Amino acid sequence: MILGNLNPAQRSAVLHESGPLLILAGAGSGKTRTITHRMAHLIDCGCAAESLLAITFTNKAAKEMQERMEGLIGVRSPWISTFHSYCARILRRHIERLLPYGNSFTIYDAGDSRNIIKEILEELEVDRSLWSARAAQEEISRIKNAACGDIEQAGIGNFANGRMLRSIYEAYTEALRKRNAVDFDDLLLLTVRLFTECPDVLARYQDQFRHVLIDEYQDTNAIQYRLGRLLTATHRNLCITGDPDQSIYGWRGANLSNILNFEEDYPDARVITLAQNYRSTQHILDVANSLIVHNGLRKPKTLWTEAAAGEPVRVYRFSNDAEEATEVALLIQGLIESGTPHGDIAVLYRINALSRPVEKSLIYAGIPYSIVGSIAFFLRREVKDVLAYLRILDNPRDEESLKRILNVPTRGIGKATIKKLVQIARSTGRPLLDLLFSDGWQATVNRKAETSVSSFVEILKTLRTKKSSKVQDLVQAVIEETRFETFLRESRGDSAREDIENVWQLVAAGKEYDTEHQDGTLTGFLEVVNLLGDIDRWRRSEDKVPLMTIHSAKGLEFPVVVILGVEDGILPLLNAEDPEADIEEERRLLYVGVTRARDQLFITHTANRMRFGSVRAAYPSRFLRELQPIATADPPTRCPIEIDEGTLESIHFLDEPRGRRSGQGTPDLDFADELFFDDNAFDLEEDAPYPVGSRVRHADHGVGEVVRISGIGSRQRVTVAFEETGEKQFVVGYVKLERIR
DNA sequence: ACACCGCCCGTTTTT
């Protein structure tokens, strides 16, 4: 085994033999390298490859790890997959132990679930102001993820809405069971249930996997935490890697304390910190470090590098989003002209909506780009329609898919008919498809509908005979039997071409699956399709500028990164009705964005931004004032003035001609300037409610002395050195402090 | 049954 290329920390992680191990891996610290080497080392030491299990969060990460493993040890590779795929595979084998599920269960995506929830809300006659489908869906997911499906524990309360939620939850669970379907959360949840209810199954996997590795542990939720514990309960060979500073999935139930408390869970755990960064320049790391240090919930660590200082990080301010978009396009054009490949320049943003103006500018500038994420390919309407045919063939109880395609392509089966059919099915207690295949429904619908449904049934019967052909042929058969292409051409106007193209891409996906899986099945194909996100399908290409959310960019790196819209309200994303927004998570998000950059980093913000269809004032992100040091400059194409040691005031200075130029100077612009740039015009010593040196009392921390303040107004932060608990930082607007002196 | 119109709604982030 080659240990020579590893640094001392990496090496000790590789050499750690057994027992719990926590690898705190900073961004760009060679984590994947370390864990693949570790696995290879274990195999070298006599572990069978089959006895290793590595769990990642994205298929992309799994694939990358897989490839690196093959490079290191040859073909026999350990089991490496995402939590979700791993659980799906376990369930395919054993779900029949959890009746009434069968092993051809269908995995429902959020859209499918939403449809069921809508039906339930209708059936239960739920007042729409009490529960929207969206809200109910979110709550259901929260119950599953945070409380492992235990309603009692989820604390939903006993008021009308809580009681209603309980009914919705139960009806939803029952609906899925009837359809032999599971949602994303169920994949994990049912696996935990399987392991708990069937100790023999658990024992089998505990025995098989002598070493379990969980990647990105900072993003695990309650169920994933339990899975990890269950799988390693006997041998305790649990190796986790993660970085509390990169936890960005709190909204999905990720529980940061899983990683923060790992050492309490496993007092004998070995902890290794990887802080040497091999990715970014010193300037970029300085910015990253200065930002993240403002977080309280973390394990302190400072990234360092042997690399050069590099280009300064630049913060650009624009008067509106259109200008931002044009200038970013010009910036990119300049980079491309000087030889940077398109694929080396990533444009990142907090919310998908921000991509549009930039897309326009890129098109205008003739720069090819590709959007990664947003609407996943397999979620497109026409693709899902074709897939629905496959799904109903695979799982005859999948009522959602059946209803979806009864009248797609349009064949004269309307809502009323569908409703009638569903009703008969319900009253006879048989699956809808069973009913349609029998002759117990014809009398209840009108003649026209009757012939239509019959012809639909005929199509399904024909397709059923081809069920075990190659996936590619099956997809093609669906398109031909249903005359799907004609349907698209006739029913879609402008988008017909694109829609048809997408449908044929699905055939291509089937072909790809067939070649990659010699013993593939329809079930297998559908599973891949379901669990594959857009980011997983994305292949880095030289000739397109990638545009994506920061969430999608996690785990990736680019020589040049542009982060758009770093404004209060967007990053951090602030929600009017939810003032308790997790600012620290937002800060981590920016941190993740910043640490994607290898050589050059550009951060932009605007004074006015089009949102919700109208122009609104935008304010620089509160995070910008935490960045140290930043060099700032006017946008490159207009006034190429550069400042060697940028200060906040210099932006103010540079910015003045800006308002005039755009002719859009608004009072808000001035306010924004003041908010952000006039830090030093404000006398911090005099006007602060808790000046430096004053003594204060805090309910939890006791008495302390103010050692530092920063910012102004309600956004002001105050750092207090408490006698008992040490230094803490607060936002003045949110903390209760009693001033003693 | 279905196409069309117009209103209102809301928007993070994804396996």
Add this chain to the structure above:
DNA sequence: CGGGCGGTGT
């Protein structure tokens, strides 16, 4: 600005 949904007209 865009999608979803309710209502209307054919």
